[in-house]
Amino acid sequence: MNRRILIMEDDRDLLNQWASSFEGIGFEVAMSASRTEAEAFLNETRFDALVTDIFVESGGAVTAGEGGLLLIGHVRNPGLGFTPEWAKTMPIVAVTATQASRVTQAQTSPTFDPLNFASGGGADSTMRKPFETQELVTVVVDLIESSKASE
Amino acid sequence: MSIQERQEQEAEAMENCENEEIQFVGEIQPYGWLMGVRVGTQVATLVSDNVETMTGLSVGDVLGMPLDKFFSSDLLHTIRNASGHSTITQQREHIGTATVGLGQFDVTMHVADNVAIFELIPVVAGNDAVVSFSKAQAMLNRLSTIDDLNELLDEAVAELRWFSGFDRVKTYRFLSDGSGEIVAEAVRFGVDSFLGLRFPAADIPQSARKLYASTPIRSISDVSGVQAKLVSAAGQPDVDLSLAILRGHVPVHSLYLKNMGVAATLSLPIVIDSEMWGLFAFHHHEPRNLSSAESLVSELLGRSLSILIQAATERRRRRYLDQCLQISTSLFGPNDSPVGFGAYWDSASSELRELIACDGVAFVLKDKVMPYGDCPTEEGMRALVNHAQGVGDDIQGFECLGEVVPSDLRQSSAGALVLADPVPLSDALIFFRNETSDDVRWAGNPEKDLVDDGGSLRLNPRSSFAEYLDNTAGRSSSWDGDEVDLATSLVQALRRSYSTAEMQKEHTDRMGLMVRELNHRVRNILAVVQSLVSQSDVSDEAVAAYVDGLERRIHALAGAHDLLTESEWGKVDLRSLFEGTLRPYSETKANAIVLTGSQVSVDAPVASALTLVIHELASNAAKYGALSNETGQVNLSWQVDDTGFVIDWKESGGPTVIPPTRTGFGTSVITESLAFEFDAEVMHNLSPDGVIARFVLSSQLAIPTEEGDDVSAEGGPGDASGSSDKRTIQILVVEDDFVVSKDTVAKLKRLVSAEVSVVPSVEAALRILDEQTFDFAMLDVNLRGDFSGPVADALTQCGTPFVFATGYGSRDRELVGYESLGILTKPLTKTRLQNALMEAGILSEADV
Incomplete structure (x- = not known):
């Protein structure tokens, strides 16, 4: 059976590049641009991995509120009723274009690094943009293999 | 200075011009500022020296400053995403607005040679983006309803002038020789018109053409403005500014524009199939800045218009192709060999001359040349074809044939449009034009002005663009883009018709083979039938006679079949038909049979029926009539007159005729078959002096034979001699x-x-x-x-x-x-x- 991956990313160009790389090595790819769309996919079918952006555009502003952090929270806590039980152990890679330090905006505290939150919330791996698409593919494939091995 | 020296110097100057790397100009236009960041570092490594007037920050402040000092985290977030975009090295991306120092700027970004280049242009007060987009939307809606290419170009320049407010907008179309012609123009009242003028190829050097093809927009806001220099910690940076909207201009270009009276320009290339088809050039007589929104929308318009123009040219090409297919189909007759179209050339050549206006047209084949109208000598045409084949392009236009073909071979021709290798076995289809009496209207004297620039020669832009009428002695009128398109369609059409004709020929050949095979089999079957008949038991005399008769009838039919096969079941010469049928009798009775008649042919069904009838008459004559003794004679004659197509059989000198007691098969063949099949009048008279028969057929059944060669009738036996050996x-x-x-x-x-x-x-x-x-x-x-x-x-x-x-x-x-x-x-x-x-x-x- 084909491996299946779900990607949540609101930048169309990056989403396309990543999707075609995964398709190139035989993945079926589901593409979503929002948390609610991603959750709908998860309720529909099983995936071998999830790649999620943290900040996504919502209502004209880029926020973390409706983005990857909440999605990860829902996936790892099926008891909340947003996503199915099987997804609890699905490998997750969180990606972001936000820098760890030198944060100047009010939405983040001086020590805020969204990737730390992502890891704390249950992401298996985190990556900071920009990166080569191939790096992402390698990380995802490794995660899927080690999670299969531990089953 | 000799002409040759002059030409060498011009060539050197041209080369210097072509090789200038104008994208590494190192300067920008000062209506915005530029900052460069080496990918991987997060600090500014180069900046334009007008940063202080724009922001209040000094060059020293900016160099080495981390990016997050300039940009908000939101903007940095967008920049990181954009850095990964697949097109970031091919086009600028608008990433947002930023407040840097004292100013607020629209920021665009692209990546060149691993340097992220940020261009910051002051934000204009007011909501100009929405205005620009709504204007563009309305304009594209109007233009997309236009079918015809020329109308589209006329409307497009009018709309673009309305959209941009520039004094002049023109469509510049590249011609086959690299020069350009203004094919559409819209100007403010009172501004000089360039419509219809030609610009020499050197006006846009190769280096600039290459940049245009990869850059969707180019603008110069103030031709006379002092430009800002790029600086880096290491001095003058070497950075590729191809895509930068602020890219500075080289002095020669600004001089060129100043001479034209232009203060600001905007150019939108028209790119079709990745090739520069032409460009929209905007001129303004005062400096004119584009806001970020305007330049982004203009870029979008340039790309959209390219698509509309491409669609219109495709529609036109299809129409041309239909037109050309009609002509080329008439050039290759359906049953003709693909190269044997000589017969169709007369009619097709005049049609070709109507398709593309010319004074002569010629088809140059490997072994001969078919000219029509005014053309050079064959030698001259071969020289031209050799030259064109050396260049290698399918379609090539020449406006000064004297440069390629010696004048004594040119005759009256001065220009040529060469369609090289249109179909196999042909070298070219060439349209020729005589010298024109209309002068070429150049935008200024195109003669090159050379200046010595520190030891290297360069071209100086001409000082006047006033219409300059070129002396056209020895030149033809130019081959315009439409004509080149038509020629392209014509080549396609010729190739298509050729392969169709070739397929038809192949088909005909195969048919011929099948017919031959079939004839062979019919022959063999006749042979088998005859063999079976002759092997019957012939002890009974009556049966023997029957067998003999049957065998002879079959043989007569086989003879007619032969003749028909030879004529491919077309028409058969009547004399040959009769000679064949009567040969068994004429072989033994040398002078007993005389054939008289004009040269007439009959078609297959008539031939078969006549063969059987004449065979029966002859076989009866051999048994009972004029061919049964030594003195008898048969006269077989035919003629076509008012009565019709008359065939007479007349026997004389034979034994007295005794009418048979019963009517056999042979008699009914004679009296009934032609009457039944061809409505012939038949007279068959067994008079005692000799049998007389007359058949009157419709004169339409007699087909006159072309070569009128009077043949006297004589059938003689083959003479043979030899001696036999007595051993077995x-x-x-x-x-x-x-x-x-x-x-x-x-x-x-x-x-x-x-x-x-x-x-x-x-x-x-x-x-x-x-x-x-x-x-x-x-x-x-x-x-x-x-x-x-x-x-x-x-x-x-x-x-x-x-x-x-x-x-x-x-x-x-x-x-x-x-x-x-x-x-x-x-x-x-x-x-x-x-x-x-x-x-x-x-x-x-x-x-x-």
Whole structure:
């Protein structure tokens, strides 16, 4: 059976590049641009991995509120009723274009690094943009293999 | 200075110009500022020196400053995403607005040579983006309803001027020689018009063309403005500014524009199939900045218009192709060989001359040239074709033929449009034009002005763009883009028609082969039938007579079949038809049969019916009439007159005619078949002096033969002599059909006392020839698909006389060159066999 991956990313160009790389090595790819769309996919079918952006555009502003952090929270806590039980152990890679330090905006505290939150919330791996698409593919494939091995 | 020296200097200056790397100009236009960040570092590594006037920050402040000092985290977030975009090295991306120092800026970004280049242009107060987009939307809606290319270009420049507010917007279309022509223009009232003027190729050097093709927009806001320099910690940075909207201009370009009276420009390239088709050039007589929104929308418009123009050219190309297909179809006749279109050239050439206006047109084939109208000599055309083939493009326009073809070979032609290698076996289709009386309207004197720039020659832009009429002596009018498009379509159409014609020819050839094969089989079947008939028990005399009659009828039919096969079932010459039918009788009765009549042909059905009728008359004459004694004579004559197509059979000098007591099959053939099939009037009179028959057919059935050659009628027997040997004669028959071979053996044995060996194949024949010698051989041409040629060779080697026997009639070309005594067509008759044996020296006249 084909491996299946779900990607949540609101930048169309990056989403396309990543999707075609995964398709190139035989993945079926589901593409979503929002948390609610991603959750709908998860309720529909099983995936071998999830790649999620943290900040996504919502209502004209880029926020973390409706983005990857909440999605990860829902996936790892099926008891909340947003996503199915099987997804609890699905490998997750969180990606972001936000820098760890030198944060100047009010939405983040001086020590805020969204990737730390992502890891704390249950992401298996985190990556900071920009990166080569191939790096992402390698990380995802490794995660899927080690999670299969531990089953 | 000699002309040659001058030309060399011009070439050197051109080359200097072509090679200038204008994207590494190191300066920008000062209506915005620029900052560069090496990818991977997060600090500014280069900046334009106008940063202080724009922001209040000094160059020293900016160099080495981390990016997050300039940009918000939101903007940085967008920048990181954009850095990963697949098109970031091909086009600028608007990433947002930023407040840096004292100013607020629209920021665009792209990546060149691993440097992220940020261009920051002051934000204009007011909501100009929405205005620009709504104008563009309305404009594209209007333009997309236009079908015709020229109308589209006219409307587009009008709309673009309305959109941009520039003084002049023109469409510049590149011609085949690289020069450009203004094909559409919209100007503010009172501004000079350039419409219809030509700009020499050197006006836009190759380096600039390359940049245009990869840059969707180019603007110069103030031709005279002092430009800002780029600086980095290491001094003057070497950075590729191809895509930068702020890219500075080189002095020669600004001088060119100043001479034209232009203060600000905007150019939108028209790119079709990744090639520069032309460009929209905007001119303004005062400095004119584009806001970020305006430049982004203009870029979008340029791309959209390219698509609309491409669609219009495609529509036009389709129309041209239809037009050209009609002509090219008439050039290659359906049943003609693809290169044998000479017959159609007369009509097609005049059509070609209407398709593309010219004074002459010529088809240059490998072995000949077909000119029409005013063309150079053949030698001149070959010289032109050689030159064009050296260049290699399919379509090439020449406006000054004197540069390529020596004047004594040019005749009156001054220009040529060469369509090279349009179809196999042809070198070119060429349109020629004589010298024009209309001058070329150049935008200024195109003669190059050379200046010495520190030891290297460069071109100086001309000082005036006022219309300059070029002396057109020795030149033709130019081949415009439409004509080149038409020529492209014509080549496509010619290739298509050629392959269709070729396919049809192949089909016809295959048909011919099948018909021959079929004829061969019909022949063989007739031979088999005749053999079966002649092998019937003929002890009863009545049966013997019947068999003899039947055999002869079949043979007569086979003869007619031969003639028809030869004429490919078209028409048959009446005299040949009669001669063939009467040959068995004329062979023995030399001067007893006289044929008289004009040269007339008949078609296949008439030929078959006439053959049978004449055969019956002749066979009756041989049995009871004029051909049965030594004194009788038959006159067979025909003519076409007011009564119709009249054929007369008249016997005289024979025994007294006694009408038969009963009407046989033969008689009913004579009296009924032509009446029944062709509504002929038939008179058949068994008068005691001799049989007279007259057939009157519709005169339409007599087809006049083209070559009017009066033929006097004479049928004579083949003279033969020889002496026979008294030892047992050995004869070899090579024949694969059992029935036919049996019949042949029986016939041979009736004629001559001989030992006859029969073998069915080439292999068996060669084997028996190894062991034994023969006095005579008969070879079937086709032995189960094998050609009997090798056997013929072997026979020739041992000196054995032989004949071929074939079902093909006499059309077997492969038999030419063999030393046979002749070709006997099946079915074989006693007479023919006898003649062959006499010729081989096996029978003498005394034996017969």
